[in-house]
Every structure is written in C-alpha cells, then in structure tokens.
Amino acid sequence: MAAKKVLIVYAHQSSGSFNAAAKDAAMEVLAGQDCTIEESDLYAMKFKATATAEDITGDVKNADHFCYAEETKLAWEEGKLSTDITEEQRKLTQADLVIFQFPMYWFTVPAIMKGWIDRVLTLGYAYSQEKRYSQGVFKDKKAMLSFTTGSSESMFSANGINGDMNVTLWPLQNGILHYCGFQVLAPQIFWAPAYAPSEVRSTMLEGWRKRLQGLLSEKPLSFTPLDCFDGEKGYQLKPEIHEKQSTKEHGLTVGIHLGKALPPNSQMKAGV
Numbered sequence: 001m002a003a004k005k006v007l008i009v010y011a012h013q014s015s016g017s018f019n020a021a022a023k024d025a026a027m028e029v030l031a032g033q034d035c036t037i038e039e040s041d042l043y044a045m046k047f048k049a050t051a052t053a054e055d056i057t058g059d060v061k062n063a064d065h066f067c068y069a070e071e072t073k074l075a076w077e078e079g080k081l082s083t084d085i086t087e088e089q090r091k092l093t094q095a096d097l098v099i100f101q102f103p104m105y106w107f108t109v110p111a112i113m114k115g116w117i118d119r120v121l122t123l124g125y126a127y128s129q130e131k132r133y134s135q136g137v138f139k140d141k142k143a144m145l146s147f148t149t150g151s152s153e154s155m156f157s158a159n160g161i162n163g164d165m166n167v168t169l170w171p172l173q174n175g176i177l178h179y180c181g182f183q184v185l186a187p188q189i190f191w192a193p194a195y196a197p198s199e200v201r202s203t204m205l206e207g208w209r210k211r212l213q214g215l216l217s218e219k220p221l222s223f224t225p226l227d228c229f230d231g232e233k234g235y236q237l238k239p240e241i242h243e244k245q246s247t248k249e250h251g252l253t254v255g256i257h258l259g260k261a262l263p264p265n266s267q268m269k270a271g272v
C-alpha cells in the first residue's frame, strides 16, 4: 500500500478513555504502515462548536439576515474564514482517509464533533449543488466512523429497543459523509465497552488493530449513484432504475427503501 495521509477527528475529554485507546491504536498501526497522521483532538483544541458570524473575518455580506452557508461560501472564496476552520480544511484537503473517533451521544456524534462538521464542511469547499453524493467534492477520499456505544449490540438490532443501527447511521454516513462525496468505509463499532470485562475490551482493540492493517484497501459501503436520480424531477429515482428494482426483495438503501424491506446491514458492511 502506498503511503497515505490520514486525518483523525477525535472527540473525547479523557486520555484514559476507551475512545483514546481506539484512537491511539489507529495512530500507531497506521503510522507503522508509513501513513502520515494528523489529529484534531477537538476537546483539547477547545474547538468552537457553534456556527456563527464570528467564523468570518471582517464584515459579513448581510448582517441583518445572516445566512451561514452563503456567507461562509463567500468567505471561503475570499480567504476570510476564521483560522481554526481554515486549518481544519487544510488537514482535510490533504487527507486520503478521515477517521471520526467518538463516543455515541444521543444516537449521533458529540456536539463538538457536530460543530466540526457544521463549520469545516462549508458550502463551496465541501459541497455544492453540482458536487454532491457520488459526484461530491471528496469522491477521491475515504472516511469512516469509529465509535463506542453505551448500549449493547442487541439493543441496536432490528428487533431491539433502540432500533436498527443501520437506520441510526444513515444521517451520518449518507447525509454527511456520502453527501460530501466520501467513499464511506464500514463503521467500527465498539459495543458498550464500559460494561464489558477487561479481556473483552482488549479483544475489541485487538480486532480494530487487525482491521487497521488492511483498512485502506477495504471496499466502501454502497450508495445509489447520483445519476440514478432525475434532477429535473425533484431528484426522484429515474423510472428505469425503479423498474429494475421491481422484482427485488429489498429497497436500494436504508433511506431509498422504495417501501420495501431494508437491505440488511447495508450501513455496516461493504458489499451488501
């Protein structure tokens, strides 16, 4: 494998946490494969989580009705984004792979990481009307979620009380990562480490280390390509694609399910 650049966006308050151990394992194993690693340790950086007018240096275009997306697009074009955003965009531009390492908070990423997403993935820089989904800005990059839960795997199953983890992952993996064009690698989920015996936690980390050895050659998850939708008709699935699916048992994806059963584990495993 050729040397690659990896960015780890990490959100945990404690260096003694399981998340820290997972992040350290990634840094160590990937560095051992000659990858160059950059880290954004969001709590240590006291990363600002709120998307506000202060993210733009100097005057904004319309202070009376401040529109974050439009104003940051203009600021990005004019080199007027705040230095913390510019620095994260530099790291992201250089990266071949981005790993988001975090504890699940309220079925999603912690607020500080959502702030990174809101503020770094700005209009123009990370997406536009023309450049999104399979035609997205970052289509030559890979990204993945690596996270811990408090709940057990069975609670996040199709029959479990939290509902199917594949459904939980759809907004993050489709709505953010794939939207910006990333090839999304299957998530690394560490189920409820705080309730696992120490030897099980060690086995989880060992499994992660093993996966990291071949991570950059993994096949990404599949999403429906942009050209399957008709932009003239509100980005609905084209009739011929719909027709082709008519005999199939499952929907295309978790979100584009066509009123059918969800394809099993499509947000968790490549090639399903």
Ligand SMILES: Cc1cc2nc3c(=O)[nH]c(=O)nc-3n(C[C@H](O)[C@H](O)[C@H](O)COP(=O)(O)OP(=O)(O)OC[C@H]3O[C@@H](n4cnc5c(N)ncnc54)[C@H](O)[C@@H]3O)c2cc1C
Residues within 6 Å of the ligand: 012, 016, 017, 018, 019, 020, 021, 102, 103, 104, 105, 106, 107, 108, 147, 148, 149, 150, 151, 152, 193, 194, 195, 198, 201, 202, 205
């Ligand atoms: C605001 C909030 C919202 C939440 N929402 C959800 C939710 O929606 N769904 C959900 O499932 N959970 C939720 N949780 C729970 C949360 O996801 C878990 O508490 C978190 O994922 C646990 O990860 P951690 O890194 O903090 O674990 P830690 O408590 O840091 O670690 C677990 C154990 O691993 C040990 N450990 C550390 N390093 C190592 C090592 N190298 N080797 C072996 N063991 C090690 C630690 O000592 C500890 O005993 C929420 C929590 C909060 C605070």
